[in-house]
Amino acid sequence: MSGPVLYGLLGAALVALGLFGLVVQAAVLRKILAFNLLGGGVFLLFGVVARRTAPAGLAADPVPQAMVITGIVVAFAATALAVAMALRMYQITAAVTVSPPPDAQAGDA
Amino acid sequence: MILDWLLDGMVALLILAAALWTLAAPTPFAAVIGFVGFGLLASLAWVRLAAVDVALTEAAVGAGATGVILLQSAVRLRRGAAEVAAATPGRATTLLAGLLAGGLGLGLALAVLALPATVPGPAAEAAARSAEVGLGNLVAAVLMAYRGLDTLLESIVLVFAVLAVWAMGPDRHWGGIPGPRFARQRDGPLALLARWLPPVGIVIGIHIAWVGADAPGGKFQGGTVLAAMWVLAWGAGLVRPPSVADRRVRLVLVAGPLGFLLAGLLGAVLDGSFLAWPAALGKPLLLLVEAAMTLSVAAALALLVVGPPERRA
Incomplete structure (x- = not known):
C-alpha cells in the first residue's frame, strides 16, 4: 500500500460518510454539507486515479486534475444555489427541513 | 519513507476527523467550521497527491468561497431545532442508511485496492x-x-x-x-x-x-x-x-x-x-x-x- 492508496481509501470512506449524512440528517443545511463531503470523496478518488495514469516524467495525470478543478467550481455553484433555495424556503415557510410538516403527515394517516 | 507515511497518515486521519465533526457537530455553525477545516485539510491531501492546481482550487473555492456561503446561511437558519428533531429518521432508517453507505464505501475501497499500478491515460x-x-x-x-x-x-x-x-x-x-x-x-x-x-x-x-x-x-x-x-x-x-x-x-x-x-x-x-x-x-x-x-x-x-x-x- 502506498500514499495514493491511503487517500483512495479515505475517498471511499468520505463517500460513505457523506451518503449516510445525506440520508440521515434532516436539516437542509446539514444535507448540503453532507453532499459536499460526498463530493470531496469522489474528487479524492479521481485524484488517486490521476496518479495511476500519470505518464513517465509526470507526478500526476493532468486530465483528471482538470476535471476535478471543473468539478470543484461546479460543486460550489450548486452549493450556492442550494443554499439560496434553502434560505428562500425558510423565508416563505419558516421550514429548515424538507420533510412535510407534522399536521400534513397526520392528514395523510 | 516513514516520514511520508506519517504525514499521509496524519493528513488522512485529520480529514476523516473533520468530516465526522462536520456530520456530528452540535450546531450548524460548528458543522460549517468543521467543513471549512475539512476543505483546507483536503487541499493538503491534494498537495500530497502532486495536484497543486487542484489544491489551490480546493482551498480557494471548496473551503473559502463555499465556507462563506455556508456560514452566512448557518447564521440565518439557526432556528428549527424541534422541527429537525421531529424530521430526523428513526433507528431502522438510520441502520438501513448505514448499511447502504457502508456497503458503498466498502465496494469503493475494494475497487481502490484492485486498481492496477499504472495504466496508460490520455496524458x-x-x-x-x-x-x-x-x-x-x-x-x-x-x-x-x-x-x-x-x-x-x-x-x-x-x-x-x-x-x-x-x-x-x-x-x-x-x-x-x-x-x-x-x-x-x-x-x-x-x-x-x-x-x-x-x-x-x-x-x-x-x-x-x-x-x-x-x-x-x-x-x-x-x-x-x-x-x-x-x-x-x-x-x-x-x-x-x-x-x-x-x-x-x-x-x-x-x-x-x-x-x-x-x-x-x-x-x-x-x-x-x-x-x-x-x-x-x-x-x-x-x-x-x-x-x-x-x-x-x-x-x-x-x-x-x-x-x-x-x-x-
Whole structure:
C-alpha cells in the first residue's frame, strides 16, 4: 500500500460518510454539507486515479486534475444555489427541513 | 519513507476527523467550521497527491468561497431545532442508511485496492496539445485546449447559477440590490483588513491567474482571490453590491464565456473545428480569453456569495 492508496481509501470512506449524512440528517443545511463531503470523496478518488495514469516524467495525470478543478467550481455553484433555495424556503415557510410538516403527515394517516 | 507515511497518515486521519465533526457537530455553525477545516485539510491531501492546481482550487473555492456561503446561511437558519428533531429518521432508517453507505464505501475501497499500478491515460495526447497552444502548465492546457468544451460549459454553469440565485429573490425586489447590508466599519481589524488587503490581494489574484499558463494557478484560483477581496470590502461596508439590473455587471459576468465561445467559433472557421485554437492567433487569443474568464469568474463567485436581491436599488 502506498500514499495514493491511503487517500483512495479515505475517498471511499468520505463517500460513505457523506451518503449516510445525506440520508440521515434532516436539516437542509446539514444535507448540503453532507453532499459536499460526498463530493470531496469522489474528487479524492479521481485524484488517486490521476496518479495511476500519470505518464513517465509526470507526478500526476493532468486530465483528471482538470476535471476535478471543473468539478470543484461546479460543486460550489450548486452549493450556492442550494443554499439560496434553502434560505428562500425558510423565508416563505419558516421550514429548515424538507420533510412535510407534522399536521400534513397526520392528514395523510 | 516513514516520514511520508506519517504525514499521509496524519493528513488522512485529520480529514476523516473533520468530516465526522462536520456530520456530528452540535450546531450548524460548528458543522460549517468543521467543513471549512475539512476543505483546507483536503487541499493538503491534494498537495500530497502532486495536484497543486487542484489544491489551490480546493482551498480557494471548496473551503473559502463555499465556507462563506455556508456560514452566512448557518447564521440565518439557526432556528428549527424541534422541527429537525421531529424530521430526523428513526433507528431502522438510520441502520438501513448505514448499511447502504457502508456497503458503498466498502465496494469503493475494494475497487481502490484492485486498481492496477499504472495504466496508460490520455496524458500524452494532452501534453501534445499543450505544446501546440504554448502553455507550460499541463493542467491549464487541458482546461483550455484538450478539454476546452468542459471549461466552456463550466463557465456557462457559473452564469446560470448566478441567474438561478438571483431568481430566488422575491418578485418585488427584482432589479434591486442583492445580499444583506453591512454597517460601515470605521475601526477594528475588519476595517483595517478591508483597506489594506485588497491592493495586495488584487495583485496576487492577477498574478495567480497570469502564472497559471506555466505554473500552478489559473483563472479559477486567481478569480476567487479577486472575488474574496471584493467580498472583504463588502463585508466591511466599504462597497455596495451593484443592482442586479446593472448592465455593466451582466456584461462582466458573460464576458468570459462569450469570449471563449467566440474564440471557439473562430477556431471552427479558421481551423475547421470548434475550440481549436487557430495556430496563427494561438496564444494571444488564449490569453485574452483567459483574462476575460478571470474577470467573469471573479464576478460570478462574488455574486454567488452575495446572494439574491433583498432590497430596492
